[in-house]
Amino acid sequence: MQATGFKLFSFSGETKILHLTWFAFFLSFLVWFNHAPLLGAMRETFGLSDQQIKTLLILNVALTIPARIIIGMLVDAFGPRRIYSGLLFVSAFLCFGFAIADSYEQLALMRFLLGFAGAGFVIGIRMITEWYPAKQAGIAQGIYGGWGNFGSAGAALILPSLAVAFGGDDGWRYAIGSTGVLALIYSAVYFFSTSDTPKGSTYFKPKRNGALEITSPGDFFLYLVMNIPLYAALAVLAWKLSPANLGMLSEPVVDIIYAILLSLYIFQTIRIYQINGHVFKKPVPEIERYKFKQVAVLDLAYMVTFGSELAVVSMLPLFFQDTFDLSIVKAGLIASVFAGLNLVMRPAGGWISDKFGRKRSLVIIMAGLAVGYLLMSYIDAGWSVPAAVAVVIFCSIFVNAGNGAVFAVIPLVKRRLTGQIAGMAGAFGNVGGVAFLTVLSFVAPNVFFLVIGGAAVVVLVAVLFFLDEPEGHMTEVLPDGTVQMIKVS
Template sequence: MKTTVTTKATKLNLTNLKSIPIRTFWISSIAFFMCFFAWFGIVPFMPDVVKELGLTPDQKWNAVILAVTGTVFARLLIGKLCDKYGPRLCYTWLLIIGSIPVILSGLGQTPMQFLICRFLIGFIGASFVITQVHTSLMFASNIVGTANATSAGWGNLGGGANRLGMPLIAAAVISFGVAETDAWRYAMIIAGTICFLMGIVYFFFTQDTPEGNIKALKEKGKKIPNGKKDEVGFLEAIKDYRVWILFIVYAACFGIELTVYGTMDDYLQNTFQLERITAGNIVLSFALMNIFARTLGGFFGDKFGKTKGLRGRVLFLVAILAIEGVMLTVFSTMTSLIAGIVFLVAFSLSVQMAEGATFSVVPFINKKAIGSISGIVGAGGNVGAFLAAILLKSKSAIAEKIAIEDHQGMGEAVIKAAQSEAAASAVSSGYLMIGMLVVATGICALAIRFSAQDEKIAQKELHQTSREFATVN
């Protein structure tokens, strides 16, 4: 098969490492994986952190909220920087600078130091935006949705793999004589060091586009992906109502996945009386579905795009969002463990497919501002996570406080059981409310429209890439 290395890839041939787009796909996905691995790396060790640093329940919840808050600002900024400087340099510096708070979180001695590190660590969550920008620049319109979804899904897998990986790292350092109470610190330092090294790899082994780096293309006077000035592209992005609908859509899928992932351990324990390890393994399985679920969302987005045009991509996104909302709503009412797991799996599949479907639409909104739009939409995910976490925290905190007051003097075991039941009921009602809001968001997504000219250009690109695909094969 003939290899084309200086044009956008029309096929996701994962073994063709001579192809610049494919090589970039792999490196970007691995970098994304490592960022999410480090971002959520502390999760398996939170009981140890709470005990050693003396975190209050409020401080524990604040650590969760701060970790997703920092990402909002980073994602809004990084998209515009990608348009201006290119994804290669942006990813390099994000990995190198982002490794610092990861390492420092393993060295913190006070709750305040830990909370500051959690906020700053959230900035590496902007890696998602750069990954999406880089794959959008490397792959043709017939496959861009699948490529975006696959790289995002495999990278997002790092947020679940840490549940196995970080304890294994901790066990390894313990075997070298490190005290068990300090193992979580060394694990975070190691994760941060790997991110730093990944930044160096990204600088030397990737480039911005199949044709070369943006800086070099500008110097040679060649056409670059963002033909207009960056400021114009960014202003166009923030004025486009479709961008803000996708912002809300991504809040309703990725934002909700983050929140459900972060609260599901306790919910399963409190609702179904599961052991912590069993609950953790179920949540890990939920995260591992990123291996294929996001890819399915992008794949079907591309398929509907081929048969129904850009409107087809939107209609699929609407449908999968509605399914996601229904699955979470039904799951929130489950009292049977088996039925609960069935609907949790269905929710997991649909929410991750919705994420992939969202970024099968994003590259077609404005090709001159892909970075800015990706950043804004990506930030929506973390805004959604922030708001959902605030909702669940407020409902749970009030319910637990009432339960403790109502059972005062009845013994620690009775109070703990009442508190657990109250928390489960509060989170269940929160999931129900969120599920209904997701369905409403899906209906709102119907408002995303493309002009006849946009549809015509998309069809022309599709026919062109089909011819290129036939040529190289």
């Protein structure tokens, strides 16, 4: 790393920002996934059914879908320093609310709201983009994402033992509450220790707020199509809570939610046209253009890589606990391997993309991911635990490298829109989480893994035929008309 000018073992300049930001992300994920390794204890406390547990898993990733879109817009408009600090502050109190819940309904509501914490990832993407050049974008984003994403593995490693240390029936509550305390303290640390850009640099903001800017009529319609899964995932959640399934919401309430989602989609479509209608009247200057198909393919790729990680991390501790009759602590430790490899493989995926090409790397990684999930679909009680762990490690290598490879490309699409593009890709990650966890609620785990592998094959084809390798420069125009060229290859 030192040979390429990348300084990791330092705490000044851009490296200081990297370390402070990945730790903010770590805490946001620690809070977001603090429930997963403690589901067994919650099941005993509340007498939860399997369907109620699976619903909690879906609720946990649902709100993050719109939250990442909204946070992406706020980051582009107001800067990552203020938005990250604010997100950690709010998440801390939501965490406290989950820890003191005394009914399943309260538990479900607070778990849904805690999906807000998962939007933290988007903020750091813009922050790291401001501080690192394109030739180091992959590895810097990979370290940020990989080390921060370790928060979910950290929860699996630390919280079961912490709950046991606190002791009693409420040990899990104190363990979860402690993660909220950490987030609250660090919200102040991050605010007073960072800045949005290096001194003297320009923070490019969108020309208009409220929707992503696109640059051609074809991109306009593709944008509308790509918004549909974001609303469909929330509609699936409402259906899951309807009388036809868990019965947590009445039929009229579910119908109202459907109507609201449809109204929001129509409103967003109108807003998109208000911001981008000019593309139908006259061509956008070539210097301002970018290809939205890049965003669409990356959205789908992240839906499979991070979406599957969300789903698998949520269910894997209980899967090992039930399949191999392990204790909550042992199951949590073993399952932590899947997300834990993010620490190494997400940066590795970014570095591989920097070194060997963005598209080529993503193609190979998606192929490996498909094979990994195929192998996981064969795991059952007849396997030895070491063999099962070996397959989990193999699959995790490609899943986490894929996360890094996707976000090695995203900052190179359009600088001033990076927060929104990252937000949309991140939201698709959650769409994948909701979709795959919904599949899990209907099928056995082996079929669940097989479905993810099939989705990976579809995305592999999309990457192969529709993703362009970033080359040359992207341009940004300052308010005074000055053109700034930003190297992407």
